[in-house]
Amino acid sequence: MVKESLREKIAAANEKALAAMLSCQPVWVDVRSALDVLPGMTANTVLHAGPPIAWEKMCGPQRRGVIDAVIYEGLANTRQSAKALVENGEIHIAPCHDYNAVGGMAGITSASTPMAVVRDEASGKEGYSQLFQGPRGQLQNRDDYNKAAIRQWRWIETVLGPALQAAIRARGGLDVRNLTAKALQMGDECHNRNSAGSALLFLAMTPSLIRSCPASTVLTECIEYLASADQFSLCISMAAAKVSANAAKGVPYSTIVTAMARNGVEFGIKVSGLDEQWFTGPANRIEGLYFSSEWSDKDSVPDLGDSAIMETVGLGGHVQAAAPALQQFVGGSMARAIELTEEMRQITCGVDDAYRIPNLDFAAAPVGTDIRKVVQTGVTPVIDTAIAHKKGGVIGAGQTRAPLECFNKALLAYSDRYRSKQ
Amino acid sequence: MVKESLREKIAAANEKALAAMLSCQPVWVDVRSALDVLPGMTANTVLHAGPPIAWEKMCGPQRRGVIDAVIYEGLANTRQSAKALVENGEIHIAPCHDYNAVGGMAGITSASTPMAVVRDEASGKEGYSQLFQGPRGQLQNRDDYNKAAIRQWRWIETVLGPALQAAIRARGGLDVRNLTAKALQMGDECHNRNSAGSALLFLAMTPSLIRSCPASTVLTECIEYLASADQFSLCISMAAAKVSANAAKGVPYSTIVTAMARNGVEFGIKVSGLDEQWFTGPANRIEGLYFSSEWSDKDSVPDLGDSAIMETVGLGGHVQAAAPALQQFVGGSMARAIELTEEMRQITCGVDDAYRIPNLDFAAAPVGTDIRKVVQTGVTPVIDTAIAHKKGGVIGAGQTRAPLECFNKALLAYSDRYRSKQ
Numbered sequence: 001m002v003k004e005s006l007r008e009k010i011a012a013a014n015e016k017a018l019a020a021m022l023s024c025q026p027v028w029v030d031v032r033s034a035l036d037v038l039p040g041m042t043a044n045t046v047l048h049a050g051p052p053i054a055w056e057k058m059c060g061p062q063r064r065g066v067i068d069a070v071i072y073e074g075l076a077n078t079r080q081s082a083k084a085l086v087e088n089g090e091i092h093i094a095p096c097h098d099y100n101a102v103g104g105m106a107g108i109t110s111a112s113t114p115m116a117v118v119r120d121e122a123s124g125k126e127g128y129s130q131l132f133q134g135p136r137g138q139l140q141n142r143d144d145y146n147k148a149a150i151r152q153w154r155w156i157e158t159v160l161g162p163a164l165q166a167a168i169r170a171r172g173g174l175d176v177r178n179l180t181a182k183a184l185q186m187g188d189e190c191h192n193r194n195s196a197g198s199a200l201l202f203l204a205m206t207p208s209l210i211r212s213c214p215a216s217t218v219l220t221e222c223i224e225y226l227a228s229a230d231q232f233s234l235c236i237s238m239a240a241a242k243v244s245a246n247a248a249k250g251v252p253y254s255t256i257v258t259a260m261a262r263n264g265v266e267f268g269i270k271v272s273g274l275d276e277q278w279f280t281g282p283a284n285r286i287e288g289l290y291f292s293s294e295w296s297d298k299d300s301v302p303d304l305g306d307s308a309i310m311e312t313v314g315l316g317g318h319v320q321a322a323a324p325a326l327q328q329f330v331g332g333s334m335a336r337a338i339e340l341t342e343e344m345r346q347i348t349c350g351v352d353d354a355y356r357i358p359n360l361d362f363a364a365a366p367v368g369t370d371i372r373k374v375v376q377t378g379v380t381p382v383i384d385t386a387i388a389h390k391k392g393g394v395i396g397a398g399q400t401r402a403p404l405e406c407f408n409k410a411l412l413a414y415s416d417r418y419r420s421k422q
Numbered sequence: 423m424v425k426e427s428l429r430e431k432i433a434a435a436n437e438k439a440l441a442a443m444l445s446c447q448p449v450w451v452d453v454r455s456a457l458d459v460l461p462g463m464t465a466n467t468v469l470h471a472g473p474p475i476a477w478e479k480m481c482g483p484q485r486r487g488v489i490d491a492v493i494y495e496g497l498a499n500t501r502q503s504a505k506a507l508v509e510n511g512e513i514h515i516a517p518c519h520d521y522n523a524v525g526g527m528a529g530i531t532s533a534s535t536p537m538a539v540v541r542d543e544a545s546g547k548e549g550y551s552q553l554f555q556g557p558r559g560q561l562q563n564r565d566d567y568n569k570a571a572i573r574q575w576r577w578i579e580t581v582l583g584p585a586l587q588a589a590i591r592a593r594g595g596l597d598v599r600n601l602t603a604k605a606l607q608m609g610d611e612c613h614n615r616n617s618a619g620s621a622l623l624f625l626a627m628t629p630s631l632i633r634s635c636p637a638s639t640v641l642t643e644c645i646e647y648l649a650s651a652d653q654f655s656l657c658i659s660m661a662a663a664k665v666s667a668n669a670a671k672g673v674p675y676s677t678i679v680t681a682m683a684r685n686g687v688e689f690g691i692k693v694s695g696l697d698e699q700w701f702t703g704p705a706n707r708i709e710g711l712y713f714s715s716e717w718s719d720k721d722s723v724p725d726l727g728d729s730a731i732m733e734t735v736g737l738g739g740h741v742q743a744a745a746p747a748l749q750q751f752v753g754g755s756m757a758r759a760i761e762l763t764e765e766m767r768q769i770t771c772g773v774d775d776a777y778r779i780p781n782l783d784f785a786a787a788p789v790g791t792d793i794r795k796v797v798q799t800g801v802t803p804v805i806d807t808a809i810a811h812k813k814g815g816v817i818g819a820g821q822t823r824a825p826l827e828c829f830n831k832a833l834l835a836y837s838d839r840y841r842s843k844q
Contacts, residue, residue, distance in 0.1 A: 182617075185609050185747050186608040186609045186617065186618050187607050187608045187609055187618075187780060195604075195608065196608050196609075196618065196621070199618070199621035199622060199624075199625050200621060202621075202624070202625055202628075203621050203624055203649050204649075206624075206628055206645055206649060207642070207645050207646050207649050210632075210638075210641060210642055210645055211642065216632075219632060220629070220632055220633065223628055223629050223632055224629050227625050227626075227628060227629050324780035324781060324783070324784070325607050325780055333783050334780070334781060334782070334783045335783075358609060358746035358747055358756070359746055359756060359781045360756070361746070361749075361755050361756045361757075362746070
């Protein structure tokens with residue numbers, strides 16, 4: 001028997017990993033608190049977006065977010081005492097990704113945070129995401145702690161979360177893959193633009209909300225919130241992307257990326273054949289537009305959030321051609337958007353037949369970023385993303401690139417691990 | 423003073439007519455019965471889509487629809503007695519267009535029909551359309567009279583109509599031009615595809631519906647109907663298009679088309695400088711797909727309905743490039759869709775800056791069909807449209823062309839009227 005070459009082993013492994021990712025059937029089935037639902041979650045754990053990072057190195061929104069979460073959970077009464085708890089190691093700080101969860105922007109998630117639960121009907125496994133936390137520029141992502149923010153989080157925890165829980169259970173779940181496929185036909189790339197996805201989600205959920213909502217004030221509040229939250233579907237899509245990406249994990253020899261995430265300081269990736277190890281590089285700045293002229297680059301932090309899980313499963317930057325409206329944020333053009341999507345084909349090893357780009361005669365979306373191809377071409381994944389203020393809050397949107405460094409590191413580690421086996 | 427040439431007069435007139443059309447600010451403000459709101463409507467009037475047509479020449483869906491409306495309005499108890507009333511001239515039959523109204527497909531509109539009222543905030547004038555009457559393939563447009571149909575119309579008249587009336591009044595109206603501009607960014611061309619427009623309308627109306635709906639069963643029924651009616655926004659868009667097209671009427675020397683409508687036998691147009699005269703040619707057959715294999719061309723009637731008012735204001739077939747998803751109905755491609763939109767630029771005399779086509783780097787939509795250009799080039803307007811069954815009901819969708827004949831006739835009449843004045 002001829003010995004299988006490394007190249008052949010990789011091809012077979014990548015095929016297997018990608019098939020696992022694409023055969024995932026993510027269904028939004030529930031809303032439950034982080035403490036209830038995240039495996040291993042504790043009352044004094046605070047999760048953040050991106051790869052692991054030491055407390056002292058965290059960017060502004062995450063530092064503030066951790067402190068705010070400690071206070072919100074009742075573990076401390078003042079910022080000072082909260083900080084002391086953190087510094088004394090009494091708060092367990094870890095990436096959302098360690099808990100099969102993802103968090104937009106700062107990603108701060110604590111025990112009481114209501115989580116969207118998305119189940120893979122194929123495997124029964126789950127992915128989780130915090131709920132969208134408010135209109136842009138305001139209270140997003142627990143990094144702007146003040147009375148209005150507390151009121152908003154409390155409302156999400158005690159009103160919206162339970163209402164959505166009842167509604168999604170009454171509905172018997174919502175097929176997220178179907179929602180995403182439809183949104184792609186309606187000008188979303190499902191990362192920076194979620195107008196269609198959120199409208200479709202609202203269409204799908206409203207009848208169930210009306211049937212399952214006990215009090216009319218609760219119903220009115222929830223409906224008004226959801227009707228104005230045109231990024232709401234992203235949190236559901238992210239949880240779905242997380243469980244899909246997880247399905248591709250741990251395939252020996254596979255060079256496919258299974259996570260991309262940023263903490264505002266570093267951009268980290270995981271690779272299927274390299275299990276749970278993070279490979280990082282410096283987070284890039286974002287080219288984009290600020291929502292108000294009061295902000296500029298000096299107010300913002302570099303690339304932040306777990307939302308690059310969308311690019312990990314071939315959405316967002318990978319399918320920019322599906323969302324020409326986004327080009328206005330980067331001074332781009334339809335031609336440029338198509339170019340970027342084609343560029344992503346150079347560094348991916350397959351396509352997702354369920355996700356089609358209408359403007360390209362329904363060509364299938366490129367998916368499955370291969371670290372070899374990234375290193376070989378020097379082309380790194382395009383990430384569509386929001387821009388966070390140093391003090392927290394979303395202040396703009398645009399696009400950036402994953403840094404090459406994390407792919408270089410990953411390929412070296414891969415080489416160490418697998419070449420020696422030959 | 424140099425005498426102004428005819429060409430200059432036409433250019434100035436067309437500029438004036440088009441400016442009037444584009445400066446219209448259509449706002450959906452009310453729902454009222456046809457008898458209440460259509461100027462000149464009577465209890466024994468039945469309106470139909472398209473140019474005027476004699477009873478004995480009407481296509482199947484319109485003949486059935488007229489009879490059904492006579493019974494529904496309580497003017498007769500049997501089809502036979504209804505037919506006798508019509509044949510004795512006791513029922514006034516006229517085009518919707520004569521009443522500033524438009525009706526999809528057969529367009530049958532009678533005294534009790536609830537009408538969407540769209541007001542031009544610039545002029546105070548109004549346009550009207552019947553409400554969307556049911557999911558595709560079923561009860562649409564009063565041309566399939568049976569117990570289920572009667573129940574549906576009665577429900578629309580007594581439940582949905584009043585609920586929408588209360589909600590739209592409570593909301594203080596809905597800006598239809600804004601809705602249309604957004605829908606164009608989300609894959610609708612706003613004639614055959616209205617998924618985005620209907621979702622956005624649902625988003626906009628639901629909070630008001632919840633606040634203004636007295637009984638929860640009414641609310642639940644209306645929400646469930648609207649959540650499943652992905653063509654609903656078309657009826658609102660059509661009323662808006664009607665009031666916009668009307669604004670361009672009656673400008674001496676203008677060669678711009680102010681109405682296009684079909685009765686399943688003839689395709690008719692009106693021209694700004696030729697006032698209310700219809701110019702007709704034979705309605706073409708529709709190239710498209712049937713929703714079920716049980717139907718074929720032999721079951722369908724030729725081009726039918728007032729919905730070509732959408733192309734009259736530069737939407738639908740004029741902006742096919744905005745809706746690649748529609749190409750599957752005609753075996754087309756993105757390239758073909760773009761080609762058609764560019765073709766429409768050859769026969770129009772301006773663009774609508776508010777209506778942008780994302781896939782063409784947000785190029786403005788071509789608008790203002792000029793009968794001279796149509797005759798000169800032989801290029802006739804592309805019409806996106808549904809396909810009606812001979813016995814009523816929508817059984818497919820596709821595209822067709824306006825017949826050249828009506829433009830030829832119009833240009834002859836124009837020549838008679840204006841050349842003699844030179």
